Amino acid sequence: MEEEPRIGVYVCNCGINIGGVVNVDDVAEYASKLPNVAVARSHLYMCSDRGQSMIKEDIDEFKLNRVVVASCSPRMHEPTFRKVIEEKGLNKYLFEQANLREHVSWVHSNQPEKATEKAKDLVRMAVAKSRLLEPLPQHMVDVKGEALVIGGGTSGLSAAKNIADRGFKVHLVEKTPNFGGKMAQLYKVYPTFDDPQELLNPLIKDVMEHPNIISYLSAEIADIEGYIGNYRAIIREQVEEKEIEFGTIVVATGYQPYDPTGEFTYGNHPNVLTLLELHQLLRDDGPTQGNLVTPAEGKTPRSIAFISCVGSRQNEDTIPEGKKPNKYCSRVCCTGMIATSMEVLEKEPNTDIFVLYRDLRTHGKGHEELFTDFRQTGSTMIRYTDDQMPLVSVTQGSEYPLAVRSYDTLSGMNIEMPVDLVVLATGMIPDDSAAHIASKLHITMSADGFFQELHPKLAPLDSVTDGVYLAGCTQGPKDVPDSVSQAFGAAAKACSPMAQGRVEVESTISVINEDYCTGCGVCQGSCEFSAIVFEDKPDGKRISKVIEALCKGCGSCGSACPSGAITMLNFKDRQLDAMVRAALLEG
Amino acid sequence: MVEVQEMPKEAIDFEPKIIGFLCNWCSYAGADLAGTSRVQYPTNIRIVRVMCTGRIDPQLVLNAFRYGADGVLIAGCHEGDCHYIGGNFRAYRKYLLLREFLRKMGMHEKRLRLEWVSASEGEQFGKVVREMVDDIKELGPSPLGITATGGIVVDEGEIKI
Numbered sequence: 010m011e012e013e014p015r016i017g018v019y020v021c022n023c024g025i026n027i028g029g030v031v032n033v034d035d036v037a038e039y040a041s042k043l044p045n046v047a048v049a050r051s052h053l054y055m056c057s058d059r060g061q062s063m064i065k066e067d068i069d070e071f072k073l074n075r076v077v078v079a080s081c082s083p084r085m086h087e088p089t090f091r092k093v094i095e096e097k098g099l100n101k102y103l104f105e106q107a108n109l110r111e112h113v114s115w116v117h118s119n120q121p122e123k124a125t126e127k128a129k130d131l132v133r134m135a136v137a138k139s140r141l142l143e144p145l146p147q148h149m150v151d152v153k154g155e156a157l158v159i160g161g162g163t164s165g166l167s168a169a170k171n172i173a174d175r176g177f178k179v180h181l182v183e184k185t186p187n188f189g190g191k192m193a194q195l196y197k198v199y200p201t202f203d204d205p206q207e208l209l210n211p212l213i214k215d216v217m218e219h220p221n222i223i224s225y226l227s228a229e230i231a232d233i234e235g236y237i238g239n240y241r242a243i244i245r246e247q248v249e250e251k252e253i254e255f256g257t258i259v260v261a262t263g264y265q266p267y268d269p270t271g272e273f274t275y276g277n278h279p280n281v282l283t284l285l286e287l288h289q290l291l292r293d294d295g296p297t298q299g300n301l302v303t304p305a306e307g308k309t310p311r312s313i314a315f316i317s318c319v320g321s322r323q324n325e326d327t328i329p330e331g332k333k334p335n336k337y338c339s340r341v342c343c344t345g346m347i348a349t350s351m352e353v354l355e356k357e358p359n360t361d362i363f364v365l366y367r368d369l370r371t372h373g374k375g376h377e378e379l380f381t382d383f384r385q386t387g388s389t390m391i392r393y394t395d396d397q398m399p400l401v402s403v404t405q406g407s408e409y410p411l412a413v414r415s416y417d418t419l420s421g422m423n424i425e426m427p428v429d430l431v432v433l434a435t436g437m438i439p440d441d442s443a444a445h446i447a448s449k450l451h452i453t454m455s456a457d458g459f460f461q462e463l464h465p466k467l468a469p470l471d472s473v474t475d476g477v478y479l480a481g482c483t484q485g486p487k488d489v490p491d492s493v494s495q496a497f498g499a500a501a502k503a504c505s506p507m508a509q510g511r512v513e514v515e516s517t518i519s520v521i522n523e524d525y526c527t528g529c530g531v532c533q534g535s536c537e538f539s540a541i542v543f544e545d546k547p548d549g550k551r552i553s554k555v556i557e558a559l560c561k562g563c564g565s566c567g568s569a570c571p572s573g574a575i576t577m578l579n580f581k582d583r584q585l586d587a588m589v590r591a592a593l594l595e596g
Numbered sequence: 597m598v599e600v601q602e603m604p605k606e607a608i609d610f611e612p613k614i615i616g617f618l619c620n621w622c623s624y625a626g627a628d629l630a631g632t633s634r635v636q637y638p639t640n641i642r643i644v645r646v647m648c649t650g651r652i653d654p655q656l657v658l659n660a661f662r663y664g665a666d667g668v669l670i671a672g673c674h675e676g677d678c679h680y681i682g683g684n685f686r687a688y689r690k691y692l693l694l695r696e697f698l699r700k701m702g703m704h705e706k707r708l709r710l711e712w713v714s715a716s717e718g719e720q721f722g723k724v725v726r727e728m729v730d731d732i733k734e735l736g737p738s739p740l741g742i743t744a745t746g747g748i749v750v751d752e753g754e755i756k757i
Contacts, residue, residue, distance in 0.1 A: 082624075082628045082631075083645070084620070084624070084625060084628060085628075108628075108643070110631060111627065111628040111629075111630070111631030111632065112627060112628075112631060112643055113639075115630075115631035115632065115634055116630055116631050116634070116635060116636060116637055116722070117636070117637075117639050118634065118636065119636065120639055123639040124639060126639070127639045127642070130642055131642065131643075134642065134644070451681060453676075453677065453678070453679065453681075454676070455677075456674075456676075456677075473679055517647070535650070535686060537680055537681035537682050537683070538680075538681075561680055562647055563647050563648035563650055563651060563679070563680035563683050564646065564647055564648055564650065564651030565648060565650035565651060565680065565683050565686050567651060567653065568650065568651050568652060568653040568654070568686075568690070569686070577647075577651055580646055580647060580651060582653055582655065582656065585644055585646065585656055586656060586659055588644050589615055589644060589656065589659060589660045589663060589665075590659075590663055592613070592615060592642040592644075592663075593613055593615070593642075593660065593663040593664045593665055594663050594664065
């Protein structure tokens with residue numbers, strides 16, 4: 010026999026955040042009269058020590074078996090209060106929260122009476138659901154002590170070494186024949202003017218020789234499946250295929266430079282380059298052995314125009330048709346552009362430099378100082394606006410092969426510059442492989458195509474999939490130190506479930522009532538995670554079965570099932586229906 | 597089949613009851629952001645949190661109308677943003693069906709609204725609620741409801757589990 014619900018309701022003032030609008034005592038008084046409510050109280054801050062111990066004392070005194078807290082959003086403090094009742098031996102799924110702050114007091118500040126009425130309704134709805142809550146079993150899964158790192162650039166190498174140093178085996182997969190990623194292609198990194206090879210080579214050597222790291226070069230992930238603790242992948246290295254198993258994943262697929270074809274005559278004239286292409290010209294192992302010469306004429310450039318924000322902060326009206334505007338800032342191009350112009354002057358001091366920028370922000374430690382140095386070089390700064398983009402044209406019969414025309418907001422004049430070379434400071438876009446990885450791992454991408462972190466502020470290294478973590482430019486444009494920091498963080502995150510050996514997975518999953526299931530398979534079609542499969546019962550009946558560890562708990566199968574055989578735990582039809590009923594029919 | 601389409605009535609003074617089914621990851625968070633940003637909107641909506649809009653069984657929506665809701669809002673993640681990959685598309689398909697069904701029952705299609713509201717669109721959430729309240733005030737109380745008409749709710753049989 011199921012125990013009669015005995016519910017404790019706690020209404021929070023949240024200082025004056027709720028109490029300043031909603032009559033909290035009135036709401037608590039109202040709640041105390043609702044069926045099954047054993048006690049209802051208000052408090053200044055329910056999340057405070059005193060608030061939490063009030064709940065704990067009441068659980069003992071009133072033999073509570075359910076708790077409702079009416080306070081802020083459950084997205085904020087649900088874990089806090091679940092822990093409180095868990096400490097008193099109640100199952101954490103017997104907690105329900107009503108959102109009186111974000112959904113009432115803050116949005117109805119000028120309507121205190123109506124806000125109080127709404128608050129009562131929300132408490133009544135939460136109590137209605139609370140009555141029907143059921144304890145859910147805790148699900149633990151074993152975690153295999155090996156990790157997969159996808160991408161062998163700066164972030165991937167850093168993450169792999171960090172995980173391996175902690176004693177876990179790492180599979181490091183890189184799609185190109187070499188480690189080092191985009192950083193290895195640069196001439197110098199800034200603001201320190203270091204040679205990237207000098208920084209990367211020791212790291213690559215460490216990784217290659219590390220006893221805990223297995224490297225796969227020119228390799229791709231043919232298939233990957235599983236869930237936290239128990240992933241399986243097929244790695245294809247040329248013609249060879251190898252199956253590996255691991256517990257956690259760090260995604261470090263990085264970026265690729267924006268392709269400016271069709272903009273600023275890029276692609277129409279060989280003297281229009283991207284910043285990365287200029288870096289290759291400057292390198293001793295580059296196509297010109299480090300001699301800075303124009304690709305078309307093979308001569309030392311007399312003047313160079315740098316154009317910033319190409320492929321970043323784009324305005325949909327001024328980009329070529331058919332391209333999707335990148336609205337974000339790529340963060341590294343400002344410093345990259347001005348520092349490279351200084352490198353050019355180092356090699357060829359007589360070059361005229363024009364820097365065309367929209368806004369300039371040399372972002373990061375030591376970068377502003379670099380900008381101060383740059384200003385001493387006497388290079389010409391021209392500030393353009395995004396509604397009047399600079400125009401690059403190929404000249405006819407002129408001494409210079411290219412001409413750049415731009416309106417300069419600083420002088421208020423249209424300026425025309427004859428130049429030998431145009432360099433586009435192109436932004437970052439997600440690597441080509443990102444979409445494939447996203448679909449295989451069920452991690453989401455933001456509108457800009459970079460992987461979305463679980464929370465932009467508080468969980469920037471977690472993906473939305475448990476056991477999958479993000480490092481480097483795969484999550485958004487970053488410079489080298491930021492990428493390395495994030496890689497170390499992601500490595501630590503990847504190690505923690507492996508160190509524990511077992512982790513708890515969410516219990517709010519779908520369950521199938523075998524008696525009702527007709528084996529039609531509609532639910533399988535509705536599951537994005539392939540978490541429902543057919544199972545042949547001994548009596549010959551074929552029914553659907555949920556693979557608990559794969560189920561993410563969205564509940565799509567439950568609403569698709571034509572027989573009503575699927576229940577979404579903690580969000581059951583009858584629990585949700587009770588809330589709707591309470592909102593409309595009761596009160 | 598005979599189709600009866602509800603016609604907008606003279607604006608009368610009544611407070612519509614609206615149930616909002618919001619997905620945890622985008623729209624519920626968007627409604628939270630409306631709060632954090634102190635966006636002001638009418639008090640008529642009562643929000644029910646679900647993990648995904650794909651979970652919203654049409655029966656839940658129909659029951660809401662049966663219990664007297666004057667409007668139902670379903671709000672989830674934008675295209676490509678669904679935490680569960682494609683739950684929002686499944687919700688959209690159900691919404692189209694429900695809208696047709698309600699129309700054939702003589703309900704105005706504005707009583708059921710589907711919106712994509714991301715976690716960063718607090719202002720948008722407030723706007724949707726304001727618009728919906730205005731629209732339904734213009735339509736008047738639900739022809740099925742008891743909230744303002746004093747009629748009797750048809751409540752036969754138990755819903756499925």
